Amino acid sequence: MKYNFDELIDRRGTDALKLEALLPRWGREDLIPMWVADMDFRTPPFIVEVIKKRIECEIFGYTEKPHAWYQSIIDWQQRRHQWTITKEMISFVPGVVPAIVMAVEAFTQVGDPVLIQPPVYYPFAAAIRNTGRKVVTNPLLLKDEQYQIDFEDFEEKAKTCKLFILCNSHNPGGRVWTKDELERLASICLKHKVLMISDEIHADLTLPPYQHTPLATLSKEVAESCVTFSSASKTFNMAGLASAYAVIPNAEVRKKFLDKTVGYMLTDGNIFAFQTTVAAYEQGEEWLSQLLSYIQGNINYLTQYIDQHLPKVKYIVPQASYLVFLDFRELGLSQKELVSLCTNQAHLALVDGSVFGKEGTGFMRINLASPRSVIEKAAQQLLAVSH
Secondary structure (H helix, E strand, O other): OOOOOOOOOOOOOOOOHHHHOOOHHHHOOEEEEOOOOOOOOOOOHHHHHHHHHHHHHOOOOOOOOOOHHHHHHHHHHHHHHHHOOOHHEEEOOOOOOHHHHHHHHHHHHOOOOOEEEOOOHHHHHHHHOOOOEEEEEEEEEEEEEEEEEEEEEHHHHHHHOOOOEEEOOOOOOOOOOHHHHHHHHHHHHHHHHEEEEEOOOOOOHHHOOOOOOHHHHHHHHHHHHEEEOOOOOOOOOOHHHEEEEOOHHHHHHHHHHHHHHHHHHOOOOOOOOOOOHHHHHHHOOHHHHHHHHHHHHHHHHHHHHHHHHHOOEEEEEOOOOEEEEOOOHHHHHOOHHHHHHHHOOOOOOOOOOOHHHHHHOOOOOOOOOOHHHHHHHHHHHHHHOOO
């Protein structure tokens, strides 16, 4: 490989959230931090070079979005996902989570119901509750070791909602929704006039042979009722740069969203927000291919180790991303006992599955975007949960 994903990088002293929060959140620091969804791999050198070049100016003033930023997004989406978009459709946002909060405020009123599919990325529910809206759930069904959609329940719930937030690809389950599944969801939303928000930040981490389908590519009608959020940050390990984007084909919907984001003065970006995305999307193909291969190797290692040594622990094999949802339900523990077991006996800092909704009870999410030696050590420490 051209890039070294086996390299151990010491992140202490860098204000890294996954390290600094260990003591306040878990009460101890002797844990392998495998919770926050960023990577322990070096951010690609072509991105680091862009940052170094920008620093050389030594003036850190206000920035303007360059044409190259728009063009890199347009070209990347076309090349990777066969999605044709235009500059007018693209808006800067400082992150997918703040964008979801702003979308909830832009497209609904206080008290309105908003539909999500738990277990799902927990800021979805937080964005709804924190803005005074009502969470409506269409729980996913775990069948044949993968999450499936309960379409009958989805339609019943959609009848009552103005807005639906889709996790495409799914977090924490790593499910890549098929075109057929997305078409069925979209047809229900169109039928009941439900605006669709699609969080596609994990799209570029889709693992071969799976294929990501942007929701907005299904048809012109779907695109007109769809707001997509994405970013190069998750894929290229630069989440701390607070840079993401919205793609909104419908001019009227776009105006509603922009009225909210401009009102909050969150559309300007920072000095590293734009050229880093350009570098990622113009130079990142080879790095990403090697990253995905390495992550697949980590997934294979952990799942084989569990099969061999921990027969009571199950897992959902991700079709996208470096996150694995581990199923400990056969251990018969309460969630508090499970968290304590993983923390105080296995010495791992994992995400408590119940934060994704009650449907995540009995599960823990583990981040495998670390050197193989770290994954090997974590797997060995997992043995503590079998005793």
